[in-house]
Amino acid sequence: MPATQTNAAQAITGGFANPVFEAQAVFRQLMNAMANPGVLHAIETNVAPPAPLTAVAGALAATLFDHDTVIWLGPVIAREEKARSWLAFHTSAPLTDQALDAHFAILADPGHISSFENFAQGTQEYPDRSTTLIVQLPSLQGGPALELRGPGIKDRAVIRPAGLPDAFPALWKANGGKFPRGVDLVLAGPDAIIGLPRTTRVEAIANVKEAN
Amino acid sequence: MYVAVKGGEKAINNAHRLLADRRRGDRSVPAVSLEQIVEQLALGVDRIMSEASLYDRELAALAMKQARGDMIEAIFLLRAYRTTLPRFGYSEPIDTSEMRIERRISATYKDLPGGQLLGPTFDYTHRLLDPDLMADGEVEAGVAAEAETGRTPRVSEILANEGLIESDGELPDDHRTGDLTREPMEFPMERDIRLQALARGDEGFLLALGYSTQRGYARTHPFTGEIRIGEVEVLLEVPELGFAVSLGEIQVTECQMVTQFKGSAKSPPQFTRGYGLVFGQSERKAMAMSLVDRALRAEELGEDIVAPAQDEEFVISHSDNVQATGFVEHLKLPHYVDFQAELDLVRRMRAEYEEDQKKQEGNGGDTLEAAE
Amino acid sequence: MTIQQTDMATYNFAYLDEQTKRMIRRAILKAIAIPGYQVPFASREMPMPYGWGTGGVQVTASILGPDDVLKVIDQGADDTTNAVSIRAFFQRVANVAVTTHTKDATVIQTRHRIPEETLGKGQVLVYQVPIPEPLRFLEPRETETRKMHALEEYGLMHVKLYEDIARNGHIATTYAYPVKVEGRYVMDPSPTPKFDNPKMHMSEALQLFGAGREKRIYALPPHTDVVSLDFEDHPFEVQTFDQPCALCGADGVYLDEVILDDKGGRMFVCSDTDHCEKRREEGHRGPLAAEAPEMQS
Numbered sequence: 001m002p003a004t005q006t007n008a009a010q011a012i013t014g015g016f017a018n019p020v021f022e023a024q025a026v027f028r029q030l031m032n033a034m035a036n037p038g039v040l041h042a043i044e045t046n047v048a049p050p051a052p053l054t055a056v057a058g059a060l061a062a063t064l065f066d067h068d069t070v071i072w073l074g075p076v077i078a079r080e081e082k083a084r085s086w087l088a089f090h091t092s093a094p095l096t097d098q099a100l101d102a103h104f105a106i107l108a109d110p111g112h113i114s115s116f117e118n119f120a121q122g123t124q125e126y127p128d129r130s131t132t133l134i135v136q137l138p139s140l141q142g143g144p145a146l147e148l149r150g151p152g153i154k155d156r157a158v159i160r161p162a163g164l165p166d167a168f169p170a171l172w173k174a175n176g177g178k179f180p181r182g183v184d185l186v187l188a189g190p191d192a193i194i195g196l197p198r199t200t201r202v203e204a205i206a207n208v209k210e211a212n
Numbered sequence: 213m214y215v216a217v218k219g220g221e222k223a224i225n226n227a228h229r230l231l232a233d234r235r236r237g238d239r240s241v242p243a244v245s246l247e248q249i250v251e252q253l254a255l256g257v258d259r260i261m262s263e264a265s266l267y268d269r270e271l272a273a274l275a276m277k278q279a280r281g282d283m284i285e286a287i288f289l290l291r292a293y294r295t296t297l298p299r300f301g302y303s304e305p306i307d308t309s310e311m312r313i314e315r316r317i318s319a320t321y322k323d324l325p326g327g328q329l330l331g332p333t334f335d336y337t338h339r340l341l342d343p344d345l346m347a348d349g350e351v352e353a354g355v356a357a358e359a360e361t362g363r364t365p366r367v368s369e370i371l372a373n374e375g376l377i378e379s380d381g382e383l384p385d386d387h388r389t390g391d392l393t394r395e396p397m398e399f400p401m402e403r404d405i406r407l408q409a410l411a412r413g414d415e416g417f418l419l420a421l422g423y424s425t426q427r428g429y430a431r432t433h434p435f436t437g438e439i440r441i442g443e444v445e446v447l448l449e450v451p452e453l454g455f456a457v458s459l460g461e462i463q464v465t466e467c468q469m470v471t472q473f474k475g476s477a478k479s480p481p482q483f484t485r486g487y488g489l490v491f492g493q494s495e496r497k498a499m500a501m502s503l504v505d506r507a508l509r510a511e512e513l514g515e516d517i518v519a520p521a522q523d524e525e526f527v528i529s530h531s532d533n534v535q536a537t538g539f540v541e542h543l544k545l546p547h548y549v550d551f552q553a554e555l556d557l558v559r560r561m562r563a564e565y566e567e568d569q570k571k572q573e574g575n576g577g578d579t580l581e582a583a584e
Numbered sequence: 585m586t587i588q589q590t591d592m593a594t595y596n597f598a599y600l601d602e603q604t605k606r607m608i609r610r611a612i613l614k615a616i617a618i619p620g621y622q623v624p625f626a627s628r629e630m631p632m633p634y635g636w637g638t639g640g641v642q643v644t645a646s647i648l649g650p651d652d653v654l655k656v657i658d659q660g661a662d663d664t665t666n667a668v669s670i671r672a673f674f675q676r677v678a679n680v681a682v683t684t685h686t687k688d689a690t691v692i693q694t695r696h697r698i699p700e701e702t703l704g705k706g707q708v709l710v711y712q713v714p715i716p717e718p719l720r721f722l723e724p725r726e727t728e729t730r731k732m733h734a735l736e737e738y739g740l741m742h743v744k745l746y747e748d749i750a751r752n753g754h755i756a757t758t759y760a761y762p763v764k765v766e767g768r769y770v771m772d773p774s775p776t777p778k779f780d781n782p783k784m785h786m787s788e789a790l791q792l793f794g795a796g797r798e799k800r801i802y803a804l805p806p807h808t809d810v811v812s813l814d815f816e817d818h819p820f821e822v823q824t825f826d827q828p829c830a831l832c833g834a835d836g837v838y839l840d841e842v843i844l845d846d847k848g849g850r851m852f853v854c855s856d857t858d859h860c861e862k863r864r865e866e867g868h869r870g871p872l873a874a875e876a877p878e879m880q881s
Binding site for chain 1 (some may be wrong): 807
């Protein structure tokens, strides 16, 4: 457990108090979120990672990561020693600076995403060998309306995540065009998540009335 | 009588109780102790440890006792226990040239550094049932040859001095030794994973495959370069300490098969190797393993793949006896839903067939083939 | 979070260690993201034999929580010995609530059937799968079948089905009938009778498939397009029975043939025992309900 001396105190606190049941609860919400894209799934957690990691992203990390998963951190998180130490202590996951090698990635500044092609795409034979991105967003409501269609969605769904780049629908379309290859996203808001598997088709729509 | 539902739980409990009763057998006969199994059925214990990939004689003996002597069931029990154990680390590779040798033979050299050491072998026993064993008679203490201490070079090293044998296989520096009990299997596989699969593989299956190579199904001209049995030290590097600590000694059997090789586009004429290593004392398994390992290197050495023993997917997919016995034996589970579907189909096809037959008889025609 | 540490002190909740659960959970997420694609996973040795449902058990153990209500069926019935055994396993290692009622269950583990009652939102159906590869009996090599899936090259499967038609006049596959998922992956529905295939299409429930011995997990998210392979001139058809359930009188359900004597006497009864019992509780009666021997208890 390579927690550094200086940040040791902050690195070792703020994890799951009861890892077995908390990880199960978070996973179940995540599984349902990926199976039902477009539906907000609440994540209730006391996990408290150092900034800029959010509680929700921290809970997802503690649920999914271990020393078998290679992690890539977006620059805003990567430059925070405390955040890195916290992840190292609570997950033992090795970090990489090569996004192409990452099983998971956490991004705190999604506005800067210019392409999903920098991440592992999987191969045609093994499309599962791709990166899953945890994208921290300031809010899952109040942003521009996006219409979703695809497996897991009855007819259509509308989401309004805030903080994604304007080009997101186009970037996501390019990702979908590679199916079965491509990345999957978990949009992590302050207290909930939305799953966006590679199968979900996203369309920007202006002035949509919320269906729900 | 309609018996499909209810009572399953009671039936299972009763079956388990009866099983425990039969396992114990006649209560007037003393129960066999784990010490007795470890000491007197040692080779069975060794096989269980090998194919379960867990070196623990006492637990292997317990598994054998619990399984009523059914080896595959015992291997399964021990594996199901092993899989729940946490991993603390990975040991250093064992060094068999530093083995404390109890048996060591070479079929390729009359004498060699370190000598030939027959050890406790059945090889030259006459297979006559020994009535003395029916009673618990006195047994003389063994006379072990003076065990040589220190390093005993392997035959492969002796051949390597002349450049006549391929060198040890090299894997890239960043290669992390695989573990098929922790990672999904993928074909084609690296040799380290393949050797792990073979070491866990069923002794009988590997024996038959090894035998098949000798009978011409991918002949490899094998010679037993060396078999050695003895104790080796297991070392674990502890990062916090900065040096390796000894975890103790384990007994292993190692076989290096040396095979003639005419050369191919990929490799020059030379001797090539097949490798076998198992827990405990089991040279049949180690030898069979080394034959199959060599046969499976066909692709690497540029040989034609013509026989089952060379077919990696076939061999590795079917060498695991716990998987094999599970899937074969699962046929005794209820399948009546699927059978109903097949019944329906066969009845329908049968009716159509009979109708066709009638039509043909009516036509008096014999030109149409009957439906198959 | 009040789980009693009664007789399971030596094993983790739901038997599997947390690292194994994480590995399986990650595989499940990929499986959901690529519907119908078989995700390799490092299947563990379980305390029941391969072939008894080790894949389904690992999937169930990885998703199960203290609030779940579990139903386990084999051949459609809650009381077949293996269903009883697996249910007892989870009661013991997870102290989980169990039920035989389809609608009350949050997680249903099944072998060979899909319940008759339409599954709803939030329910998870976990299938035990023996051979996950639909192309396996056409091409035994994993290296080849993987390529065929990669290239979406499913001609061989159509040829096989068409040979059936040429030879028999109809497709001779009655169970494990291959389906195509979202127009992309050909998938094995596990050895359920083809009668159940239409239930997979656009189901509201999440469907997870676990193959322990073959080390594969795959999935169908809710509302996913699942089409049984067929031909324009030979459309897919499910089995039909020419009589209702002898006990509850249900039509349009899958029936087991029960042999009553050695003189050809037989009756047909619901394979889904919960469905049958529920209907009888509601007052439905089949033609032989009165004469049917009492169920053993």
